Amino acid sequence: MPVLAAYIGYSGVSVAIEKQDGTFDFQRFPYSYSRELFSSVCDENYFYAEVLEGIAKENKVKLADFDLLMTGFISFPLPDLNIKLMADVRDLLSKQEENFPVLIDEVTVLTKDTMLSQVPIDFLTNNEYFANISIYPQLITRDYNDQVSLDGLIIDKVKKAGIKLTSNKPVLFTGDRFARRDFEPVFKYSLALDLFDSPGYYYVKIDRNNATLLSQLIKEYNPNINVDTSQVIEEVGTFAIVPGDTEVLLSTALDTGQFFEIEKNSVFSVPLDNSITTKLSVKNKSIGNLVGGVVGGTLGLLFDTRLERNQLISDIKIMNTFMREIEEAVKGI
Amino acid sequence: MLAPIIRKIIQNKTVMVERYLPSKGNLFVQKGDRLEPFQKLGDCMHSPSSVYFPKEFEPVKFLREKVYFQKGNLLGKLGAKKITAEENGYMSFDDASGEYFFEDMPVKFTLLSGLWGEVSDIVPESSVLIKTTVAEVDLVACTPNFSFGELVVFPNPTEILEKFYLESFVKSTEGKIVYVGHYADLDTIKKAHDLKISAIVAGSADPVGFSYAKSANIGLGVLSGFGKLETPDFVYKLFNSVAYRHVFFHGDLGVLRIPMSGTEEETAPSKKKKTALKVMRKVIKKVMRGQKVQVLQKPHFGKIGIIDRVSVSSIFVRFDNELGPVEIDLPNFFIIE
Numbered sequence: 001m002p003v004l005a006a007y008i009g010y011s012g013v014s015v016a017i018e019k020q021d022g023t024f025d026f027q028r029f030p031y032s033y034s035r036e037l038f039s040s041v042c043d044e045n046y047f048y049a050e051v052l053e054g055i056a057k058e059n060k061v062k063l064a065d066f067d068l069l070m071t072g073f074i075s076f077p078l079p080d081l082n083i084k085l086m087a088d089v090r091d092l093l094s095k096q097e098e099n100f101p102v103l104i105d106e107v108t109v110l111t112k113d114t115m116l117s118q119v120p121i122d123f124l125t126n127n128e129y130f131a132n133i134s135i136y137p138q139l140i141t142r143d144y145n146d147q148v149s150l151d152g153l154i155i156d157k158v159k160k161a162g163i164k165l166t167s168n169k170p171v172l173f174t175g176d177r178f179a180r181r182d183f184e185p186v187f188k189y190s191l192a193l194d195l196f197d198s199p200g201y202y203y204v205k206i207d208r209n210n211a212t213l214l215s216q217l218i219k220e221y222n223p224n225i226n227v228d229t230s231q232v233i234e235e236v237g238t239f240a241i242v243p244g245d246t247e248v249l250l251s252t253a254l255d256t257g258q259f260f261e262i263e264k265n266s267v268f269s270v271p272l273d274n275s276i277t278t279k280l281s282v283k284n285k286s287i288g289n290l291v292g293g294v295v296g297g298t299l300g301l302l303f304d305t306r307l308e309r310n311q312l313i314s315d316i317k318i319m320n321t322f323m324r325e326i327e328e329a330v331k332g333i
Numbered sequence: 334m335l336a337p338i339i340r341k342i343i344q345n346k347t348v349m350v351e352r353y354l355p356s357k358g359n360l361f362v363q364k365g366d367r368l369e370p371f372q373k374l375g376d377c378m379h380s381p382s383s384v385y386f387p388k389e390f391e392p393v394k395f396l397r398e399k400v401y402f403q404k405g406n407l408l409g410k411l412g413a414k415k416i417t418a419e420e421n422g423y424m425s426f427d428d429a430s431g432e433y434f435f436e437d438m439p440v441k442f443t444l445l446s447g448l449w450g451e452v453s454d455i456v457p458e459s460s461v462l463i464k465t466t467v468a469e470v471d472l473v474a475c476t477p478n479f480s481f482g483e484l485v486v487f488p489n490p491t492e493i494l495e496k497f498y499l500e501s502f503v504k505s506t507e508g509k510i511v512y513v514g515h516y517a518d519l520d521t522i523k524k525a526h527d528l529k530i531s532a533i534v535a536g537s538a539d540p541v542g543f544s545y546a547k548s549a550n551i552g553l554g555v556l557s558g559f560g561k562l563e564t565p566d567f568v569y570k571l572f573n574s575v576a577y578r579h580v581f582f583h584g585d586l587g588v589l590r591i592p593m594s595g596t597e598e599e600t601a602p603s604k605k606k607k608t609a610l611k612v613m614r615k616v617i618k619k620v621m622r623g624q625k626v627q628v629l630q631k632p633h634f635g636k637i638g639i640i641d642r643v644s645v646s647s648i649f650v651r652f653d654n655e656l657g658p659v660e661i662d663l664p665n666f667f668i669i670e
Contacts, residue, residue: 012664029617030664031337036473037667038616040588041340047616054335054617131540131559135473136629138664143631181646181662 001067003225005217006052007089007210008032008072009176010105011138013051014210016218016227017059018066024218026209026232028179029055036135049080069217073108085221090115092216099205100167101212102195103175104154106133110175114163142183148314151191155311158195166198172233174207186323189236190312193267193304196241199287203295204236235274237297240282243307247283250301252276267318268303269325272296299326334620334643339627339667341556341568343469348590349453350467350581353460354444355379364455368446370579370592374461376443380422380436386411390433392424399423408435447481447579448592467581469588470568472534472554476547478584480531484591485511486576506530510552510582510589512572516561517553518542526551532582534572534589536564537635552582554589557627562635565627565669618668626650630665637669 002018013029033047042050056063067084071092077083093101094112103110129146130153133139141147154177158165165171173192182188192204207229215227244264250272251257257279262268272278277293280301284290294301302325306318313319354360358377362368392409394400402408402418409416418424422437450465485506507529513521517535519542525533526545532552537560546553556564571591581590618624624640628650638650641658648666649658 029335031617036587037339037471038337040343040469040471040586042614042616047337050616051335058335058619126540128540128560131474131543132629132634135558139629140662140665141631142662183662 001065003069003218003221004052004056004063004066005069005214005221006048006072007213007217008048008070008074009179009210010073010107011176011180013048013055013072014179014214015052015055016211016214017055017061024215024227025059026211026214026229027055027059028209030180031138034135034137044074045078045080048074048078052081067221069221071213071217085217087217087220089213092213092220095216095220096172096212098169099172099212100165100169101172101174101207102165103213104173104178104191104195105176106137106150106154108175109154109158109161109163111163111165114161138180140181140183144313147183147187148311151187151194151313152311154191155194159197164198165196165202166200167202170203170205171196172205172207172212174210174212176210178206179209184323186326187313189299189326190319190322192236193239193302194309194312196239196304197309199241199243201290201292201294202239202241204239204297206234206236208232208234235297237272237274237299238294238301240301240303242282242284242303242305243286244284244305246303246305248303249281251279262303262305264305264307265318266303266305267312267322267325268305269299269322269328270296270301270303271328272300334646334648334663335617336620336626336664336666336668337617338615338670339471340670341471341565342571343471344466344593345469345590346466348465348467350448350450350463350465350590350592351460352444352446352463353456354458355442356439357458358442360455360458360461362452362455362461364452366452368448368450368452368463370445370447370449372446374444374446376441378439379442380439382420383434383436385427385430385432385434386416388432390416392433397426399425402435409433445579449594450592466593467590468571468575468593469590470534470556470571472556472584472587472589473558474538474543475554475582475584475587476543476550476552478532478550478552479582480508480510480552481579481581482509482531483577484572484575484580485509486572487512487514510534510580515563517555519545522546522551522553532584534582537562552584554582554584554587557635558629560634565637620648620668625669626661626666627669628659628661628666630661633659633661 005016007014011032015027016024018024029051033044053063069085070083071087071089209232211229211232215229218225218227246262249259274295274297277295280294282290352374354375354377356377356379358375360375362374390409390411393407401423404418404421406418408418420437424435426433448465450463453464454462508531510532511530512534515536517538519539522542526549534554536556537558538555540559575591620643622640627637636652638652641649641651647660647662650661651658
């Protein structure tokens with residue numbers, strides 16, 4: 001039987017559905033169960049059974065014709081669904097070998113080593129947007145200040161807990177915060193950048209529909225199934241966290257190289273493809289000299305020379321430059 | 334495109350409501366009796382209020398049995414402060430807590446049914462369990478209080494009116510459940526608390542006011558969310574049609590229960606209604622033109638409109654007072670039924 005894997009998150013349901021040719025299609029239902037809204041009509045079990053039935057119907061198939069696999073933040077079991085495999089989110093993350101996954105949503109921050117969870121955004125706050133999110137968790141905002149506040153909560157939570165994102169492997173951001181559609185796509189990149197605290201070089205990926213968890217879940221069920229996640233997991237590029245004035249020399253086998261200086265307290269992006277490795281030489285007082293190979297991605301190679309790592313989108317001046325940089329970087333590829 | 338359906342008002346035909354006497358007394362109904370809202374269920378003798386004094390309280394005389402005091406008589410001292418009886422009543426000693434307490438003179442308490450239904454069970458001398466039909470109004474946020482009382486409905490929509498009406502109802506709002514309009518701000522909630530209103534319902538509330546209501550243990554239920562949001566028209570119309578009816582504020586369940594008569598117009602299980610009940614179980618639906626939606630995107634947050642057209646990742650909604658349709662992103666809306 002074909003497989004349908006579902007991840008139930010804070011603000012929606014991500015699904016990987018196997019097609020007739022054996023490939024997988026990733027889809028998202030951008031709503032989740034809210035006790036405040038639905039408890040007088042149904043429970044979580046009934047709600048998610050209806051959601052999965054609805055998704056199957058939209059794809060012109062029957063849910064009963066699939067082996068159903070499930071993970072997420074929900075009170076199991078779900079007796080209305082015939083689930084073949086249920087797996088714990090943390091177990092699935094811990095089995096990731098290729099990347100260093102970081103799961104983030106509005107209430108949870110989860111890595112292989114650390115779990116920081118259940119810091120509720122409840123309505124006992126003066127912020128109307130947070131108060132409404134506690135009722136309508138799926139909300140996306142067009143208000144810049146609301147977005148600053150919301151992402152600020154996540155960054156504060158990570159920093160106060162002393163979580164340092166450092167890894168030699170690519171850092172893969174996943175979870176509903178990155179699966180949610182933002183009014184400005186740049187917000188995801190700025191949040192990812194702000195979550196790094198320690199100077200260094202990090203290759204960054206963003207999972208736009210919880211594909212990491214879903215593909216791992218499918219692998220747990222049947223190790224012979226290969227799931228192609230390249231359409232959903234974005235190769236963002238290399239983030240160079242280099243506080244202070246920095247000198248850079250970039251060269252490929254095809255050109256003579258390019259030298260430039262980056263002033264402190266700025267964010268600067270160099271368009272760089274991820275198909276070739278570029279030689280990089282960097283001079284920086286706080287992290288010393290570095291020579292090595294680097295690959296790019298959607299944003300290419302991103303230098304962050306801020307001395308104080310405050311929230312990027314709360315600083316309008318740097319953020320405007322960052323937005324322009326990103327537009328140019330994306331155009332440059 | 335799929336989206337969840339929100340039902341602001343649900344008819345529930347199998348609700349059991351317990352009506353109880355505050356003290357042991359007499360019940361006048363039997364299992365199987367049909368009830369009307371103003372039907373007497375029972376009565377008892379009950380003190381409207383009782384006050385417990387701290388352990389430091391020194392009574393005017395040592396006593397272990399009930400002693401009668403007239404209004405104004407000295408009961409004892411609390412430090413240097415003299416404590417007098419505010420009403421005629423009895424002072425006693427509670428062996429369990431080791432404290433003195435004063436109870437007002439018991440008066441006759443009559444328990445009314447307050448709803449239409451059938452007596453399902455009885456606890457002799459104490460309470461009656463009634464099977465009834467209610468309309469449940471969904472409260473998206475509420476304090477976890479339970480209370481019941483007469484529903485007072487203030488006109489929509491202005492805040493000036495809210496305060497004016499609260500002042501005007503000074504003598505008659507105690508213990509009642511009041512719909513205060515589109516928005517309950519901190520001042521209105523504080524005023525309602527001062528007036529001993531048991532619960533207030535509004536289209537929206539100030540988050541600070543909500544925190545206050547929670548700490549002051551006053552019932553507060555919100556219909557649309559936080560900020561200045563409107564009450565959906567059809568909910569307001571329902572409130573208006575049932576004003577002064579005895580209603581039940583279930584903060585723990587997030588609903589305001591309004592007893593319904595069970596007459597042909599309200600609850601008859603006609604063929605059409607049966608179909609509606611079956612469809613009601615659906616919680617998600619394909620988004621289509623012509624559906625009624627509640628929008629959750631500024632500056633239309635909380636408003637209800639009609640879908641004009643559906644795009645790939647957004648919908649265009651027409652509101653009553655707008656010239657053209659407005660684009661609303663998925664998932665900033667719910668289908669309303």
